[in-house]
Amino acid sequence: MTTVDTSTIFEPLRFRALEVKNRVFRSSLAGRFNNYDGTGNQAHVNWDLKFARGGVGAIISSNAPVHPRGLIVPNYAHIDRDETVPFWREVVRRVHEHDCRYLVQLAFSGRQRDLGGIQFDKGWSSTDKPEPIHGLRCERMTVEDIRELVRCFADGARRAREAGADGVEVHGCNGYLITQFLSPAVNNRKDDYGGSLGNRARFALDVVRAIRAEVGDDYHLQFKITAVDYGKDLFPWSARGTTIEESVQVCKWLEEAGIDAFHVSSGNSFPHPRNPAGDFPIQDVVRGYDTMISSGKHTFRNYLLFRVWPFNRVFKWAWERTSRGRVEGINLADARAIKEAVSVPVLCTGGFQTASLIAAAIARGDCDGVTIARPLIANPNLVELWRAGHDRPQRPCTYSNKCLINQLENPLGCYDESRFDSRDDMVREILSVYEPPQFVQ
Amino acid sequence: MSDAIFEPLRFKNLEVANRVFRSSIAGRFDGWDGSGQQARINWEARFARVGVGAIISAWCGVDRRGLIVPGYASIEHDGRVPFWRELGERVHEHGSKFILQLAHAGRQRDIPGIEFRRGLSSTGKADPLHGFEAERATPAQLDEIVGAFARAARRAREAELDGIEIHGANGYLFTQFLSSAINDRTDEYGGALLNRARLLLEVVRGVRASVGDDFHVQVKISATERADAFLFWLRRGNTTADSVQVCQWLEEAGADAIHVSAGSTFPHPLNPAGGMPLREVRDNYDGLISSGIHAFRNYLLYRTPLVNRLMQRRWERSEDEVEGANLPDARAIKEAVSIPVLCTGGFQTASVVRDALSSGLCDAVTIARSLVANPDLLDVWRAGHDRPERPCSYCNKCLFNLLENPLACYDERRFDSREAMIAAAYAVFDPPPYGPG
Numbered sequence: 001m002t003t004v005d006t007s008t009i010f011e012p013l014r015f016r017a018l019e020v021k022n023r024v025f026r027s028s029l030a031g032r033f034n035n036y037d038g039t040g041n042q043a044h045v046n047w048d049l050k051f052a053r054g055g056v057g058a059i060i061s062s063n064a065p066v067h068p069r070g071l072i073v074p075n076y077a078h079i080d081r082d083e084t085v086p087f088w089r090e091v092v093r094r095v096h097e098h099d100c101r102y103l104v105q106l107a108f109s110g111r112q113r114d115l116g117g118i119q120f121d122k123g124w125s126s127t128d129k130p131e132p133i134h135g136l137r138c139e140r141m142t143v144e145d146i147r148e149l150v151r152c153f154a155d156g157a158r159r160a161r162e163a164g165a166d167g168v169e170v171h172g173c174n175g176y177l178i179t180q181f182l183s184p185a186v187n188n189r190k191d192d193y194g195g196s197l198g199n200r201a202r203f204a205l206d207v208v209r210a211i212r213a214e215v216g217d218d219y220h221l222q223f224k225i226t227a228v229d230y231g232k233d234l235f236p237w238s239a240r241g242t243t244i245e246e247s248v249q250v251c252k253w254l255e256e257a258g259i260d261a262f263h264v265s266s267g268n269s270f271p272h273p274r275n276p277a278g279d280f281p282i283q284d285v286v287r288g289y290d291t292m293i294s295s296g297k298h299t300f301r302n303y304l305l306f307r308v309w310p311f312n313r314v315f316k317w318a319w320e321r322t323s324r325g326r327v328e329g330i331n332l333a334d335a336r337a338i339k340e341a342v343s344v345p346v347l348c349t350g351g352f353q354t355a356s357l358i359a360a361a362i363a364r365g366d367c368d369g370v371t372i373a374r375p376l377i378a379n380p381n382l383v384e385l386w387r388a389g390h391d392r393p394q395r396p397c398t399y400s401n402k403c404l405i406n407q408l409e410n411p412l413g414c415y416d417e418s419r420f421d422s423r424d425d426m427v428r429e430i431l432s433v434y435e436p437p438q439f440v441q
Numbered sequence: 442m443s444d445a446i447f448e449p450l451r452f453k454n455l456e457v458a459n460r461v462f463r464s465s466i467a468g469r470f471d472g473w474d475g476s477g478q479q480a481r482i483n484w485e486a487r488f489a490r491v492g493v494g495a496i497i498s499a500w501c502g503v504d505r506r507g508l509i510v511p512g513y514a515s516i517e518h519d520g521r522v523p524f525w526r527e528l529g530e531r532v533h534e535h536g537s538k539f540i541l542q543l544a545h546a547g548r549q550r551d552i553p554g555i556e557f558r559r560g561l562s563s564t565g566k567a568d569p570l571h572g573f574e575a576e577r578a579t580p581a582q583l584d585e586i587v588g589a590f591a592r593a594a595r596r597a598r599e600a601e602l603d604g605i606e607i608h609g610a611n612g613y614l615f616t617q618f619l620s621s622a623i624n625d626r627t628d629e630y631g632g633a634l635l636n637r638a639r640l641l642l643e644v645v646r647g648v649r650a651s652v653g654d655d656f657h658v659q660v661k662i663s664a665t666e667r668a669d670a671f672l673f674w675l676r677r678g679n680t681t682a683d684s685v686q687v688c689q690w691l692e693e694a695g696a697d698a699i700h701v702s703a704g705s706t707f708p709h710p711l712n713p714a715g716g717m718p719l720r721e722v723r724d725n726y727d728g729l730i731s732s733g734i735h736a737f738r739n740y741l742l743y744r745t746p747l748v749n750r751l752m753q754r755r756w757e758r759s760e761d762e763v764e765g766a767n768l769p770d771a772r773a774i775k776e777a778v779s780i781p782v783l784c785t786g787g788f789q790t791a792s793v794v795r796d797a798l799s800s801g802l803c804d805a806v807t808i809a810r811s812l813v814a815n816p817d818l819l820d821v822w823r824a825g826h827d828r829p830e831r832p833c834s835y836c837n838k839c840l841f842n843l844l845e846n847p848l849a850c851y852d853e854r855r856f857d858s859r860e861a862m863i864a865a866a867y868a869v870f871d872p873p874p875y876g877p878g
Binding site for chain 2: 036042043074087090115303415434
C-alpha cells in the first residue's frame with residue numbers, strides 16, 4: 001500500500017470536446033486479430049473489452065490504416081472504406097458499456113511496414129530510400145499522392161465519427177509516415193514538403209486541417225508525436241533527426257491547426273530502443289519475427305544479427321543499454337517541454353505502472369494523463385489495482401517486449417512466463433481473447 | 442445423353458449429386474485458436490454455389506496438440522459446434538454436401554504455435570523436411586487420440602454435417618504410423634503392416650462406434666509414399682500393394698469410402714504435384730527457417746540461388762504429368778474393395794474425368810487447386826468445354842502463399858492484371874463479419 005496521494009489519477013480529464021473519467025488511457029497496440037483485408041473480427045472486440053472492463057478512462061484503438069497501402073501488418077482493423085464502419089460501431093458500443101471512451105488511431109505506415117501484404121509492393125514515403133531496419137523498399141510520394149492521402153485521413157475521421165467513436169488520434173510518430181516527413185534524417189525532399197521545418201511539418205498540418213474541416217469543431221482530435229528522433233540510439237551513423245525544440249514548434253503549429261491534445265512518444269522507428277523501451281528478447285525474435293529475414297533487403301544481415309553468436313549478444317546489449325534502468329516515464333521530460341509550450345492537455349506514454357510515479361508526474365505538470373500499453377497487457381486490471389491502494393501490481397510488466405515480438409505470428413498477449421504460475425496459465429490467458437467466439441449457440 | 446460426371450454417387454449412408462468433390466484445402470481464415478470465422482464460410486460457400494457434389498472441409502484438428510497451423514477452424518471441443526453448424530447450413534442451401542476432414546498433424550506441423558513444442562508421432566525423430574521435433578507417443582497417448590477422433594466425429598454429426606473424412610494421408614499422424622520409412626516402433630504399433638495400420642483402424646472403429654452405422658465415414662490415404670522422392674537418403678516407404686491391403690482392412694473396420702492421394706509428406710513432389718515457386722516459398726514459408734532445427738539448412742535451401750535451383754529441379758513435375766497421376770493407384774484399390782473410391786490429383790479436364798469414371802478407375806474425383814483457379818469449373822464443363830480457358834497451371838503458388846496471405850490463385854498469368862488477381866483473392870472477405878444494419 002502506498003502513502004502517496006494518487007487521487008489525481010482518478011480525476012476526470014477535460015478536453016475541449018471530450019471528457020474522460022480518469023487519467024489513464026490504453027495506448028494503441030495491435031494484435032493480428034482481424035481479417036487480412038482489414039475487416040474486423042470478434043477477437044478484436046474481445047481484446048479491447050479487456051481494458052474497458054479493467055477501468056481505463058479511454059482506449060486508443062490499434063493502428064487503423066486510412067488506406068490499404070498504409071498497413072503495417074495485415075490483419076489489423078482498417079478504417080479505409082465505409083464498409084468498415086459497422087465493425088467499429090460494434091467495438092465502440094461494447095466499450096461504452098463500461099463507461100470508457102474510444103478513440104480511433106488514424107494511421108499510415110509509409111515505408112515502415114513489417115509485412116506489406118500482397119496489394120502494394122512498395123510503401124509510400126517522403127523519400128525513396130529503403131527503410132533501414134528491414135530494408136523495405138518504398139516510393140517517394142508525389143504531391144498528388146500527398147493530396148489523395150490527406151483526403152483519406154479526413155475520410156477515416158469521418159468514419160470514426162459515424163461509428164460513434166469519441167475522437168480520433170493522428171498517428172504522427174514512431175517512424176510511420178508522418179515521422180518520415182517530419183524527420184530531417186529521413187525526409188530528403190526538395191519540394192514544399194521537405195527542407196525547412198515548416199515544409200517538413202506541412203503534411204501533418206494538411207492532415208490535421210483536412211480532418212478538422214471534415215468532422216467539425218466539436219469533435220476530439222489529438223496528435224501523437226515523436227518528440228525526439230533519437231535516431232543515433234539505433235544507428236550511430238544516422239543523420240541528425242528531429243530535436244525537442246523542433247517538435248515544440250510543430251506542436252504549436254498543430255494546436256493552431258485545431259489539435260485538442262498531444263500524445264508524446266519518442267524514437268524515429270518502430271521498434272526503437274526507447275519505444276517500447278526495455279529488453280530485446282532475442283529468442284522470441286528468432287521465432288516470431290522472421291519477416292525481418294524474409295521481407296526486406298537486409299535478410300542475411302538480420303539473419304546474422306538475430307541468430308548468430310556473438311552478433312546477437314552485441315545487438316541485444318546495444319539495444320538494451322539505451323533504456324536500462326529508466327523505462328517507466330522515459331518520455332516525461334519531453335512531454336513537459338511540449339506541455340510548457342501549448343495550452344491543450346498532453347498525454348505521455350512509456351512503461352507506466354506505478355501509481356505514485358504517475359501522480360507525481362501529473363502534479364509536477366509533466367503531463368495531464370498517461371497512456372499505457374504493455375503494463376496493461378500484463379495487468380489489464382491495473383487501474384483497479386491502483387484504486388484498491390496498490391502502488392504497483394504484484395507481478396508487474398517486466399518490459400521483456402515478448403508481447404510485441406510475438407504478435408506477428410501469435411496472439412497478442414503477455415509472453416513473459418516468469419509472470420505466471422505455469423506456462424499453461426500463460427497460454428490460457430493469451431487464448432482467452434478468443435472468448436466468446438463469433439459463432440455461439 | 443447422360444454424363445458420367447453429373448450422375449449421382451450413392452455411398453452406404455450418403456448420396457452426392459455428382460462426381461465432383463472439392464478436396465480439402467485450408468487457408469488461415471479463422472481465429473488463431475481454431476474458432477471459426479465468417480471468411481471460412483464465405484470460402485466454402487463459393488464452391489457450394491457452383492454445384493460441386495460435396496465439399497471436404499479444410500484440415501480440421503481434433504485435439505490441440507495435433508493442430509497443423511494456427512488459424513484453421515478446429516473441432517476439439519463442443520464450443521466449436523455452432524460454427525460448423527452455421528457453415529453446414531450455408532453449404533446445404535446450395536444442395537452440396539459437407540464432409541468434415543478430421544486430422545491430427547503428428548510431428549508434421551507448418552507452424553507449431555505456442556502450446557506444444559513437440560508433436561506426437563510414431564517416432565521420436567524430427568520431421569526431416571521442416572525439422573520440427575517429435576515425441577514418440579505412448580500407447581496411453583494413442584488411446585487418447587482415438588478418443589479425440591471419436592468425439593470430434595460425434596460433434597460433426599451434432600453439427601448436422603453429412604459425414605467425416607479421416608485424414609490418413611500426406612504425412613500427417615496416420616502416415617507417420619503407416620509408413621515403413623517413418624515408423625520405427627517395436628511395440629504393437631510398429632513393425633508389420635498390420636501393426637503400423639493399428640492406430641488408423643482403431644480410430645475408424647472408434648469413430649464408427651461413436652457416430653453409429655448410419656453416418657458417412659471415409660478415409661484418405663497416401664497409396665504411394667515415395668518418401669525418397671525429395672530427400673533421397675530416406676527409404677522409399679509404403680507401396681501401392683501395402684496400401685491395397687490397408688484399404689481392405691479399413692473397409693472391414695467400417696469405412697464407407699476411400700480417398701486416394703500420394704506422398705509421405707506435405708508438401709511432396711507427388712502432391713500437390715507441379716511447381717516449386719521459389720519466390721513464394723522464400724517469402725512466405727519462413728516458418729521453416731525459424732521454427733525447426735534445420736534453420737540454417739533451410740535458409741540455404743530457400744535463399745541460395747544454386748541450391749534452390751537444384752531443389753526446384755528435384756521437386757518439380759511438368760504440367761502434363763499432374764492430372765490423374767493417382768488414377769493407377771485408385772484403380773488398384775478399387776479392384777480390391779467394394780466401397781466407392783475417390784481420387785485426387787490436378788483434375789480439370791472433363792474428358793479425363795469422364796474416362797476415369799466410365800472405365801471404373803474411380804467413382805468420383807476430388808479437386809482442390811483447379812477449383813481455386815476456376816471455382817466455376819463445373820459450369821465450364823456443363824457448357825460443353827473440356828477445360829477452362831485459363832486452366833490451373835499447377836504452379837503451387839496458392840499453397841505457398843497461404844501461410845501468410847489469403848488462400849487464392851496467385852498465378853498472375855491467369856488474370857488480366859495483378860489488381861484483378863488481388864481482387865479475386867480478397868473476395869473471400871465479402872461479406873465481412875460485421876455488415877450494415
